[in-house]
Amino acid sequence: MTSEFDSKTLLSRAAHLIDLAKAAGADQADAVVVRSRSRSVSVRLGKVEGTEASESDDFSLRVFVGNRVASVSANPGFDMKTLAERAVAMAKVSPEDPYACLADEIHLARSYPDLELFDPTEVPTDDLRQAALEMEQAALDVDGVRNSSGAGASAGMGGLVLVTSHGFSGSYMATRFGRSVSVIAGEGTKMERDYDFDSRLYFADLDDPKTIGRRAGDRVVKRLNPRQVPTGKNLTVVFDPRIARGFVGHIAGAINGGAVARKTSFLKDKMGQQVLKSGLSITDDPLKVRGSSSRPFDGEGVKGERMAMIEDGVLKHWFLSTSTGRELGLPTNGRGVRGGTSVGAASTNLALEPGDTAPEDLIRSIGTGFYVTELIGQGVNMVTGEYSRGATGFWIEDGELAYPVSEVTIASNLKDMFMRLTPANDIDRKFGVASPTIAIEGMTLAGR
Template identity: 80%
Template sequence: MSSEIDSGNLLSRAEQLVNLARAAGADAADAVVVRSRSRSVSVRQGNVESTDSAESDDFSLRVFVGKKVASVSANPGFDLKALAERAVAMARVSPEDPFAGLADETDLARMPLDLELFDSTEMSSEALTEAALAMEAAALDVSGVSKSAGAGASAGMGGLVLVTSHGFSGSYKASRFGRSVGVIAGEGTKMERDHDFDSRLYAAELDAPELIGRRAGERVVRRLNARQADTGSNITVVFDPRVARGFVGHIAGAINGAAVARKTSFLRDRMGEQVLKKGINITDEPLRVRGPASRPFDGEGVRGERLVMIEDGVLKHWFLSSSTARELGLRTNGRGARGGTTVSPSSTNLALEPGDMSPEDLIRSIGTGFYVTELIGHGVDMITGEYSRGASGFWIENGELAYPVSEVTIASNLKDMFMRLTVANDIDRKFGVAAPTIAIEGMTLAGR
């Protein structure tokens, strides 16, 4: 697997595309090349199930004719001139978009920046297989585990090249290494399933396969002999960090400028107001060195800075790309992400900042409640904030995890949940969305 991005050649081709688009009649244009390389191995019950390798270079050209815009994509080997002419012809017959256009020149990143996102370590299929088998063996060694649901290891890299007609030209690359294992405990209707995983930019920072496997086995065995909890209201629900990251994703969705512009966010009219409990901060940091979602510039060539999106519970910023910012009468904050031929706002290294209390002390302070380790379903309405999810985890009694619980539903409204939030101090920033253990008071639980 080739791990390098030939930025010189790809930049040259992207520049040619932009120049040909201008020659064909575009008033402005940008070209993007996304390069990806990956290798993965999956095993089950001691046998290799698959070994996969993939490589791709995807070219995208976006052109503007006045306020009309069109985008086209192609794989290597295409005719540059024909692609550029087709894109311009498409733009000429497209409806006008009053907010379309490249990022303002004054917002463009001008100096290269190395965020240490790339590890050149080459992982052979044999090394990946060895790691996957070791994870599975360690999980199966845990007493009570009945079988493997499979284990896998992967290594890959991605690169992005961006050229615009108003002077931006840049590229960067990032590596990614991963390990995961799923296991089953129990039999028949009493069977439980769980997993564990790790993902890093640098191979040497990955958790050991044996540790990942043992954690997966221990997690699933703890879930055996689960029961339903009694239906009740005003329940304090504690979210394990793995689940809390999804909760932070709901916050990110509610403060995404695109949702605000479409009026599909329940926070769309709340800028400058208290939306989270006082003392709670949400940060987004695109330039963090070795950050899992870092980038030296966004999909439009704009360099974003660290922002406190919600400060002391008060909403301060939306995630904004250039077009979304124009629609809202604002200025981009460098959160435009490429998705195929489109640019949409998104978070980078997003974090619900930790508090001062350990998760153990947080649980002790609750006394009685429900500790959630898994959520099921997608019962979240981002227009109204209504929240209802299937859940499993552990009942809390006398400040301790007492017994496993499954087949229950937790419900509330995100607007209320945001204001009843307490955070612990156990954040792990190795994920693009990071969160500590959190507790939310006043939820409804439907059980037996």
């Protein structure tokens, strides 16, 4: 792989597209190219099931005529003049949007650091195949594992080229390497399935295939012969870090400026108020070196900074792009993200900062509770905060994981869950959303 990969050519084409849009009557415009390259190999039971490769350069042009805006997209080979004229014609007949605009020039990134997002390592397809086979076999070698749902390995890269009519021009590329495996233990109606995976920007940082396979095998065997438990209230539920990352994602969704502007967040009126316990913080850092979701500038050319979104339990910021910020009367904080032909807001490297207690000690202090390893269903209402999910995991008895549990539902309200959350100290920051093990008091568990 090469990080340049003719980005200069793409920047030149984007700049020409801007010139054509202005010649056609646009007051302002920005042009984006989203680049993607990927290869993957999937195997099952020792045989290759699929080998895939894909490449794309997706162009989009956004034009402004007064307060009217329109966006169009195209694949390589399009006629640029026709595309620009079409976009401007669409904008002229579009309804006015008082919030849509380019980022203010004062916020644009004029320089940005090397975040080490690109690994030039070339991984042959045969090596991807071998890694997938090794993972699967290591999982199948675990005593009790009966079958495989498949394993896969991938290598790819993606990036952004952005040019605006008010002087921004930039590009970046990031690589991504991945390995995953899913296996089955037990037989008949007593079968259980589990998985493990790793994903990194740098190939050398990936976990060893055999290690990933053994972890998947160990996880699924521990789930065999689950029991049901009785319904109970005011129970402490512990989320495994893999599940806790999704829970932190709910926090991110609740403090997204777009949801706040639409009044679809249950935290929409909580700015400056306590939303987590004192001492807890949620941070977001787009400039983390080798960060999974790092970027030198956002989808509007704005350089973001590390921010404490929630500090000492108090909500301090929304995730904002320029348009969502305008709607809320606030400046962008560099969290703009391109979504098709539109710009929204999103987190980057998001983290629930860890506590001081080891997860084993946290579980020991609970005495009796439920440790969640998998959630089922989509029972989360971001407007009201109501939370109800099917779950599997392990019963906690006398401060230890005692036996596997399945077919239960856990429920509460996210407002209450946020205020009753206690993090352990075992955070792993390699993913775009990072969280340690977390314990949440006062939940309801519906069992037999």
